[in-house]
Amino acid sequence: MTQPATRRARHLMVPGQPAPRPSGGMTITTVQRWVLASLALITIEHLAGAIVLAAVFTDESRPGTRIGLLAVATGFALVGIVAARLIFQRSPFSPWLACALLPAAVGTWLCFLR
Incomplete structure (x- = not known):
């Protein structure tokens, strides 16, 4: 006589049968x-x-320097957004x-309008 195969609960690991991978997850590249x-x-x-x-x-007394630095900060912010895209x-x-x-905009308010 053969014994009936014992049925294991789904939450237990079965040796030799790896658990199926859940689908719908992000790939490693993503x-x-x-x-x-x-x-x-x-x-x-943060650099900007x-x-x-x-x-x-x-x-x-040198508003041109402030304007130049704000323009550079805007350029760096632009580069950051383009890099992410x-x-x-x-x-x-x-x-x-x-x-x-x-x-x-924030720099203009802090430097000139506050």
């Missing part, structure tokens, strides 16, 4: 792109913010580029 784009954008935007702070602490292999031209004006 996760790497998200991490790289996040790091690039955050790092470059530091340049805005440099403009705030520049001598008030290119990492995802998207067109660099998008409405998100308008966010590059944010450091200039």
Whole structure:
């Protein structure tokens, strides 16, 4: 007589039969792109913010220097957004580029309107 096969509960591991992988998750390449784009954008935007702070602490008698630093900060913010878009292999031209004006707007308020 053969004994009936014992049925194992689904939550237990069966030796020799690996658990099926759940479908619908992100691939490793997608996760790497998200991490790289996040790091690039955050790092470059922090650089733009530091340049805005440099403009705030520049001598008030030289407004041209402040304006130049704010323009450089805007350029770096633009580069950061374009870099993040290119990492995802998207067109660099998008409405998100308008966010590059944010450091200039904040810097203008801090330097001249406050």
